[in-house]
Amino acid sequence: xxxxxxxxxxxxxxxxxxxxxxxxxxxxxxxxxxxxxxxxxxxxxxxxxxxxxxxxxxxxxxxxxxxxxxxxxxxxxxxxxxxxxxxxxxxxxxxxxxxxxxxx
Amino acid sequence: xxxxxxxxxxxxxxxxxxxxxxxxxxxxxxxxxxxxxxxxxxxxxxxxxxxxxxxxxxxxxxxxxxxxxxxxxxxxxxxxxxxxxxxxxxxxxxxxxxxxxxxxxxxxxxxxxxxxxxxxxxxxxxxxxxxxxxxxxxxxxxxxxxxxxxxxxxxxxxxxxxxxxxxxxxxxxxxxxxxxxxxxxxxxxxxxxxxxxxxxxxxxxxxxxxxxxxxxxxxxxxxxxxxxxxxxxxxxxxxxxxxxxxxxxxxxxxxxxxxxxxxxxxxxxxxxxxxxxxxxxxxxxxxxxxxxxxxxxxxxxxxxxxxxxxxxxxxxxxxxxxxxxxxxxxxxxxxxxxxxxxxxxxxxxxxxxxxxxxxxxxxxxxxxxxxxxxxxxxxxxxxxxxxxxxxxxxxxxxxxxxxxxxxxxxxxxxxxxxxxxxxxxxxxxxxxxxxxxxxxxxxxxxxxxxxxxxxxxxxxxxxxxxxxxx
Numbered sequence: 317x318x319x320x321x322x323x324x325x326x327x328x329x330x331x332x333x334x335x336x337x338x339x340x341x342x343x344x345x346x347x348x349x350x351x352x353x354x355x356x357x358x359x360x361x362x363x364x365x366x367x368x369x370x371x372x373x374x375x376x377x378x379x380x381x382x383x384x385x386x387x388x389x390x391x392x393x394x395x396x397x398x399x400x401x402x403x404x405x406x407x408x409x410x411x412x413x414x415x416x417x418x419x420x
Numbered sequence: 421x422x423x424x425x426x427x428x429x430x431x432x433x434x435x436x437x438x439x440x441x442x443x444x445x446x447x448x449x450x451x452x453x454x455x456x457x458x459x460x461x462x463x464x465x466x467x468x469x470x471x472x473x474x475x476x477x478x479x480x481x482x483x484x485x486x487x488x489x490x491x492x493x494x495x496x497x498x499x500x501x502x503x504x505x506x507x508x509x510x511x512x513x514x515x516x517x518x519x520x521x522x523x524x525x526x527x528x529x530x531x532x533x534x535x536x537x538x539x540x541x542x543x544x545x546x547x548x549x550x551x552x553x554x555x556x557x558x559x560x561x562x563x564x565x566x567x568x569x570x571x572x573x574x575x576x577x578x579x580x581x582x583x584x585x586x587x588x589x590x591x592x593x594x595x596x597x598x599x600x601x602x603x604x605x606x607x608x609x610x611x612x613x614x615x616x617x618x619x620x621x622x623x624x625x626x627x628x629x630x631x632x633x634x635x636x637x638x639x640x641x642x643x644x645x646x647x648x649x650x651x652x653x654x655x656x657x658x659x660x661x662x663x664x665x666x667x668x669x670x671x672x673x674x675x676x677x678x679x680x681x682x683x684x685x686x687x688x689x690x691x692x693x694x695x696x697x698x699x700x701x702x703x704x705x706x707x708x709x710x711x712x713x714x715x716x717x718x719x720x721x722x723x724x725x726x727x728x729x730x731x732x733x734x735x736x737x738x739x740x741x742x743x744x745x746x747x748x749x750x751x752x753x754x755x756x757x758x759x760x761x762x763x764x765x766x767x768x769x770x771x772x773x774x775x776x777x778x779x780x781x782x783x784x785x786x787x788x789x790x791x792x793x794x795x796x797x798x799x800x801x802x803x804x805x806x807x808x809x810x811x812x813x814x815x816x817x818x819x820x821x822x823x824x825x826x827x828x829x830x831x832x833x834x835x836x837x838x839x840x841x842x843x844x845x846x847x848x849x850x851x852x853x854x855x856x857x858x859x860x861x862x863x864x865x866x867x868x869x870x871x872x873x874x875x876x877x878x879x880x881x882x883x884x885x886x887x888x889x890x
Contacts, residue, residue: 319538319541327661327664330670331673337439337674338673338674338681342677342678345446347770347779347797351508352451352455352783354645354682356441356454359459361671361675362656363465363667363668364515364518365469366665367518367656367659367662368525369473370473370665373475374474374529375475377525378532385484388522389480389481390488393487394489394491395518398492398493399492400455401493402499405496409787413791
């Protein structure tokens with residue numbers, strides 16, 4: 317993306333609005349779901365995987381950039397894969413009274 | 421339509437999926453689907469990015485992603501629920517490290533070609549490296565503290581604040597100097613200096629992460645984990661500014677905001693400011709000598725406790741980290757089921773800071789098959805505490821300490837607690853009369869309506885269950 321004054325201010329604009337959206341979304345989460353919320357949002361922060369892929373994907377990338385990109389990719393993948401799986405495992409355990417029948 | 425436009429559109433789709441995923445996480449009914457929606461968003465973002473790669477180095481791509489998946493998936497499958505705080509802490513750290521490496525790689529690419537890097541981008545690189553680095557080592561320290569590899573007590577030394585202040589000044593100085601270097605206007609020597617400045621910042625960020633986390637005590641880990649969660653999001657966000665990518669900025673900001681909200685909730689639940697948590701070394705030796713309540717604690721046997729519980733019609737269980745440490749949650753669930761069969765109303769009252777991360781107790785009880793309707797918050801129980809026949813306190817201490825309401829000199833003064841001292845009877849399961857994790861004495865143990873049931877929580881509860889089955 318070509319950066320000029322307009323795109324720069326647009327990026328900021330998006331950032332500020334997303335922060336407000338995040339606060340509003342999370343405020344409503346009950347405390348009993350805070351742990352899965354945290355590991356789930358942690359998985360979302362693995363979005364930096366996009367940056368890692370782009371670093372790997374330029375034809376101009378030299379050896380150092382490729383290596384750094386691959387390392388970033390590995391760590392971001394741990395974050396994404398591990399984060400979503402562990403959140404799913406936790407949420408699977410949250411059961412209502414009705415659904416619990418028989419399984420003890 | 422140009423491919424660029426399609427990709428922009430798909431990134432918006434991914435962001436929307438993240439927002440809906442988080443929204444669905446606010447109810448136990450939809451939470452699991454919400455997580456899937458969010459994962460779908462990640463898939464869309466990754467596939468979209470793959471189409472943007474002008475040259476794919478398959479070996480590196482598959483090697484990096486494969487390595488990450490091979491490490492991440494089994495870790496997520498095998499981790500014990502009691503170790504969840506360490507796990508989340510570690511994942512936070514990896515996210516921060518990944519963002520740091522992305523910032524570094526982007527700078528290196530432009531630097532190697534002596535491209536003009538705008539001030540905007542230089543500042544973004546600087547922030548990515550700093551936040552990512554602090555997140556990485558800070559999380560490693562939190563992980564080590566939580567897993568017991570290093571002491572959970574605050575590590576304090578003389579002149580600590582001065583050392584940290586000097587470090588911070590060095591970061592600012594190097595940062596400003598780095599931001600002023602325009603690579604396209606530098607000669608070879610200048611380019612090398614600019615690169616060295618960035619490396620210096622990386623090292624300083626890594627050191628600062630360690631030094632700012634070691635003075636924080638184990639009891640304050642819920643706050644630290646929340647804060648590091650926020651940092652990992654903000655690092656991804658800063659990386660988004662480096663590469664000018666909206667999906668990174670949006671998702672990073674969502675996570676950053678989420679971590680900040682949780683941090684604030686945790687601080688409020690302890691009636692302390694964030695600054696107090698970060699800098700005071702709470703729970704250090706200086707505090708433990710304060711207080712010293714006198715009186716006689718009334719000790720009872722499991723049989724006595726059985727008689728008290730048998731006669732009760734309204735029971736509130738207050739679990740704390742001690743329950744998890746003793747692996748007593750399954751025995752506790754069995755006991756509460758036996759009580760319920762007799763028609764007794766059983767609820768679990770969970771303090772926001774119980775356990776080692778926000779909501780940790782809820783996960784442990786859910787694992788033990790306790791339905792989530794039975795898990796309630798202090799504000800649901802406190803107003804009607806007088807109607808509670810028996811409050812059973814299992815491995816919790818500071819969150820039920822009445823000194824928070826009665827003793828202005830207590831380090832816990834003002835902290836919102838579960839007011840079990842107003843219940844008709846309190847049964848406290850504890851190993852000994854030793855103070856809790858924060859090292860503060862608890863006058864609850866000496867109250868008239870309190871009975872102490874000493875011993876290992878799991879063994880005690882199992883004995884109680886046996887009494888009921890007789």
